[in-house]
Amino acid sequence: xxxxxxxxxxxxxxEVNTLKxxxxxxxxxxxxxxxxxxxxxxxxxxxxxxxxxxxxLDVFIxxxxxxxxxxxxKMPYAKLGEYGYFTVVDYKSYGAFVNWGLPxxxxxxxxxxxxxxxxxxxxxLRVCLDEQTGRLYGTQKIGKYxxxxxxxxxxxxxxxxxxxxxxxxxxxxIADNQYEGMLFENEIFEALKVGDRKKVYIKxxxxxxxxxxxxxxxGKKAKVDEAESTILRHLKEAGGRVPxxxxxxxxxxxxxFGLSKKNFKRTLTALIEKREIVLLxxxxxxxxx
Numbered sequence: 001x002x003x004x005x006x007x008x009x010x011x012x013x014x015e016v017n018t019l020k021x022x023x024x025x026x027x028x029x030x031x032x033x034x035x036x037x038x039x040x041x042x043x044x045x046x047x048x049x050x051x052x053x054x055x056x057l058d059v060f061i062x063x064x065x066x067x068x069x070x071x072x073x074k075m076p077y078a079k080l081g082e083y084g085y086f087t088v089v090d091y092k093s094y095g096a097f098v099n100w101g102l103p104x105x106x107x108x109x110x111x112x113x114x115x116x117x118x119x120x121x122x123x124x125l126r127v128c129l130d131e132q133t134g135r136l137y138g139t140q141k142i143g144k145y146x147x148x149x150x151x152x153x154x155x156x157x158x159x160x161x162x163x164x165x166x167x168x169x170x171x172x173x174i175a176d177n178q179y180e181g182m183l184f185e186n187e188i189f190e191a192l193k194v195g196d197r198k199k200v201y202i203k204x205x206x207x208x209x210x211x212x213x214x215x216x217x218x219g220k221k222a223k224v225d226e227a228e229s230t231i232l233r234h235l236k237e238a239g240g241r242v243p244x245x246x247x248x249x250x251x252x253x254x255x256x257f258g259l260s261k262k263n264f265k266r267t268l269t270a271l272i273e274k275r276e277i278v279l280l281x282x283x284x285x286x287x288x289x
Contacts, residue, residue: 014080
């Protein structure tokens with residue numbers, strides 16, 4: 001069942017807000033929160049047939065060139081408190097501007113840069129809010145935002161992560177927008193680069209408040225379950241059949257499923273024995289229930 005939308009109590013800059021469509025003007029729709037504060041959704045985002053008066057609408061809130069809150073149905077590459085890999089599009093004596101997916105570029109003050117920013121180059125930044133001005137900005141100085149509280153974390157807990165930097169040991173990542181972790185070089189079997197987003201598994205919770213992470217689940221059973229669910233998910237998304245067999249190319253298997261050919265073949269055999277799939281001459285097919 002679709003979830004019932006709940007109107008925001010207040011308008012929150014840098015976040016997705018659920019607001020009520022209150023009135024129509026020459027400039028666009030005005031949306032309100034429960035506290036009756038309102039924000040403009042410019043005409044460029046208004047679709048009258050899909051946005052009736054009184055309806056609840058999910059919008060992202062940021063500030064325009066005059067620092068007034070404004071709503072958009074577009075979503076940025078990263079929201080408040082999240083990390084993104086942004087391209088510099090302009091540079092001034094007081095800071096840089098990066099493309100974060102919205103009409104108004106995200107400002108990165110000079111004080112928030114750890115190095116000189118070059119136009120056209122990408123940098124990993126955190127989206128922050130200046131509480132005094134209500135302006136969103138990007139920062140490269142992210143160390144103070146890491147969460148060192150490890151309570152509730154355990155092996156094989158899954159996080160979404162973004163690759164922060166290449167190191168002699170492997171790749172430093174930010175997991176769940178708050179934890180600092182490491183993927184070790186000798187455990188990585190695919191090409192990685194800064195800015196990549198990956199699903200990661202906790203391998204070890206360290207006493208220094210950092211995480212050892214893996215791109216694969218830890219433990220034989222967990223790996224088997226993950227491999228089986230990966231193949232079944234791809235079958236479902238493809239309508240029940242994919243053009244892969246025991247003889248498929250190893251690189252194509254890795255590219256599509258993220259599995260080694262040996263693991264892929266082993267998993268196919270297990271799924272066939274469980275009567276989850278059948279092997280055809282040039283494809284595998286999900287068993288219809």
